[in-house]
Amino acid sequence: MSNQTFLIGTGGKTIYACCLTHDEQLLPLHENKSEQGPSWLLARDDLLYAANEHDDKIEIFTIDDRIQGRLTSKSIISSQGSTPCSLDIDSTGKWLAVANYGGSGSSNFVLLPLNKSNIPKENNAQIVSIDGHGPNHDRQSHSHCHQVKFYQNNLYFIDLGTD
Template sequence: MSNQTFLVGTGIDSIYACSLTSTGQIELLNETKCGKASTWLLPRDDLLYIVNEQDDKIETFTIDDRNQGKLTLKNTISSKGDTPCALDFDPSGKWLAVANYGDKGASNFTFFPLNDCKQPEEKGAQTNTVEGSGPHPTRQQHSYCHHALFHQGYLYVVDLGTDTISVYHFNDTNGEVKLINNQIKTEAGAGPRHIIFHPTKPLAFVCNELNSTTNVYRVDSSSGELEYIQTIKTRRQDDENDSSKENYPAELQFTPDEKYLLVSNRGDENLVIFNLNENNEKEILSVKEHLDCHGSFTRYFTFDPTGKFLLIANQKSNNLVCFSYNRDNGTYTFISQLDNIQSPQHMIFLNK
């Protein structure tokens, strides 16, 4: 296996290009300057789309060299909201969706039409809001749109501020949306952050940032609607009982063999690894173990395209960590660590 190149989005004005060797060593290749806080990266063909979370912008780069991760800035537009935090393409590939969290201003989800050069344009953009609030005194005064994701022709919008998941029809002709029935409500004060869909089963999973839980839903493929099945805690009991600790789940992903679901615990500094129980319709998830992240405030993690390695980005300790993954028994072995990567918050491989 040759070296693999990946990019690291950050909380500063840089994108790092790194190399993952065949033995799991992480090496820094170069650094590209960008707007403030490139906390979400989305590649498509030879283009890279990123949010500038602190500038309320979306930037488009060309990927000039995939082996070295070299980039050139081509376009910058307003995100049409405050604190953009997630990007996705609609199924037609004609629109770019952004979730604007709204940390200090307007929260919404907006669609930008792509021009002939596949760059998003502000003209013709369609902006939508989620109404409501939640019980948390400082994190739920209003809508905080955290994730907008297309799945099987439907749009799912996860809103931390209103404790809701909204399912929409999307019109790729004009960029307009229509809500399907009622919003799905999580537990009050849960603070849903991200949603993920199982690759082969009609199941959806949502990690909740404010109460450290994960929800499981059954997906109706004919309507896109979600049926609630289960809620499970992400924390160990000892951590939950420690009043000095605060915890905020951030990301969730499946292992490459689809046997386990992982959720990052920012604060407890670990990944909770859930078993996926195929034969238990009411308890889809059960806790297998908690994996020490070798750092602080894990914002994001991902597996390499070969499925052999797990990479973890620790935001506050400024380091990347690599574990090997053993598919035979579902275990992890610490391999390497790269320090002095400032505020790492997202990662994408260029050879996926």
């Protein structure tokens, strides 16, 4: 096995780059600072998209060095909801999907078109609100969209609150 570099979103103000070596050692490589609180990470081509649960933002980074895991913040946009927790890009590379968990408020998922530089266009967001509750009112009093996933020509979302 060759060395593998990977990134860790912590919800703090840092994205950690680490290396798993061929002899199974875990080595820290680089600490990438963020103005937000990156948790869910999605890499696509030379960009990294980070869901920032605490600030209701999506931060987009350029991946400057894949070996050392060095990033540069390129753009910060609204998640168009509360507490973004999952991201995915469709197979055409034209849409970014965002799951907004909703905290104690309403939940939604959002489709953001990507421009030619693969940066989401906030003004053209398609927002789908999710309402309802599940059978266990203590933990399912309202919707909590917590994952989005494109598969073939469909977008699926998982909702903790109404399952």
